Amino acid sequence: MDAIILQILNGLDKGSAYALIALGLTLIFGTLGVVNFAHGALFMIGAFCAVTLNRLLTLSHQVVDETRTDFLGNPLKVDVPYMQDIFGEATGAAIIDWSVPLAILFSIPIMIGFGVIMERALIKHFYKRPHADQILVTFGLAIVLQEIIKQIFGANPIPTPAPDVFRGSFDFGTMLGFDPNVIIYPYWRLVYFGFAAIIIGAVFAFLQFTTFGMVVRAGMADRETVGLLGINIDRRFTIMFGLAAAVAGLAGVMYAPINSPNYHMGMDFLVLSFVVVVVGGMGSLPGAVLAGFLLGILESFASMNQIKSILPGIDQIIIYLVAIIILLTRPRGLMGRKGVMED
């Protein structure tokens, strides 16, 4: 029992990342009808927003500390971040410590701007082209973005710590009456899950309860009619693209402490997210979220030792296996709508 709960918890954070990326992917697909292979790159850029902000905040200058000496007896030079000069020592240190959550604010305008520019400059020209062309051009873009990041930040993963408060783990088992230290779970992963839940909820609420969302939903159902009613649906879809980019970027920002950002993390997640979207059903938002969590949890179950000893290697292929089975038995995915991409 405790093992099962632990695996469900373990699956949640990866599942959250899958769900967030898949949500953006399917949002783009549902609105613009574009298959975006560069979505993983957006996730990666989000993570590097966190890295960038962390580096900006820790920019520092050297100050000679007369009271202390280094091992040669010279006065010790201490790096003092500018943040501590501006905001005072305690506040400055706190700001640096909280750089990852702060990066959320930092990344939203960047990601939305990036998404809008990408849509206007590139994707716009591919609405009427075949899906193969869309896949190829965004695949090319993904390579370009990935290489640019590699040139700037290097090929090695960059550790980006979470705030001190969230370091360490939390004993979930004692809350449910299990022995201590059986079910322990890092705080940050719990934060990640909560964050993902909030973002997903916000996206759904935005689409469901605002006029803008209503128009977008109408456009997803019948783009032409909405256009005929005198609404500039293209502009709204562009904004949705920016939003989808922001969702992927935020997923990346918050993922930075879990997995040190490296330039190919986007590609790693992209393939899986596509599988998630297809399992959930192309163009179905709830399907993407459901499938994201489902596959994340399944993956963590498959990596249990008891299961691996029966079916070796199952943890490596479980997601693909499930995707194949689902695609063959339920061609529309778990919650796919009729008539979407059925050719």
Place this chain on the structure above:
Amino acid sequence: MFGLGKRDLTLFLIVAVMALFAPFILNPFPTDSGMAQFNAGYPDLMQRFVIFGILAIGFNILFGLTGYLSFGHAAFLGVGSYAAVWMFKLLSMNVIPAILLSMIVSGLFAVVIGYVSLRRSGIYFSILTLAFAQMSYNLAYSVLTPITNGETGLQITLDDPRILGVSATADGGIPVTNLFGLEMRSFETLNIGPWAFQFSVGYYVAAVIMLISFYIAIRIFRSPFGMMLRAIKSNQNRLYYTGLNARPYTLAAFVISGMYAGLAGGLLACMDPLAGAERMQWTASGEVVLMTILGGAGTLIGPVLGAGFIKYFENIFSKINDQVVHGWVSFLPDGLEDLVVALIHPFVGKGWHLTLGLMFMLIVIFLPGGLVEGGQRISRRLRRKPAEDDAKSASTEPAE
């Protein structure tokens, strides 16, 4: 002749002559000149030209004719390599059985994957093939380590049985891949003046096989079977309405194309008997797609051109480093020179993938028909032929 039309025959002969004289054609700069680094006429690179040419020709049979975009073709390449290396380990170092086995194994593999994946089309097909390829890649790294030797890659060793050959040569070395005694890695150098031309056995074996594959591809393109595949691309529903089942045809195309990929993988192993799982990674699949698109999907010569183009630039660009660039622009004033070098730096050497990605995007955006279409446009402009009626006859819209 050979059952080819006049134009096809000309094309085939041109390709054959180019392949035959490649060591000369690709070696235009004297060995000691500064331009020598742009020469492509050395065995290793020429072999890659033709081998990846085979891969792209095969991919084109599937993608160019039926329009099914497979994103998992590298899996067949990898499987072919493994099969060939196992043949070297167990049977003999002769390349013929290795190539045959790699084609058979990848063909069987393609039957299984194709049977499942071809139930869906469009993006779903792409994702399914991608899923299968990633599965094979992950399995090759984990559970199948006894067969694939995991991260180290499968190699031939001194204690392999090699039933029809020797485990080790007389002087205790690992035997070399050969074709009835002709060693793949051996080559002759012909010195004419400042030029040095290299003729490698491995290259000519691969080139002959490439020509055979190219010939078969032409025949497929011109056959009723090829027409059928084109019909599937333009309107599959109509085929169903006329009472024809498209799936056996697509499956056949998929298996043929998988066998081409397996053949290419086997040949790679023949030239260098080593097989690693990274050959199956999905970026490798993406590269095959790129080659075909770059050259021109659905055309005969396009994929070969694309494969050569990419492999050439991959090789040349990744060799250029800052010093080389400094050498080129040394005539500029110092500050400007550094600026130019700094501007070029991200695109060459290790940054070659950036150039590749940009090229990929530019081609898809501006030249969806690839190099072949580019060539046609240029020749049309040169001849000052009215472009319209040409375009009209070339593209027939499927009636809805």
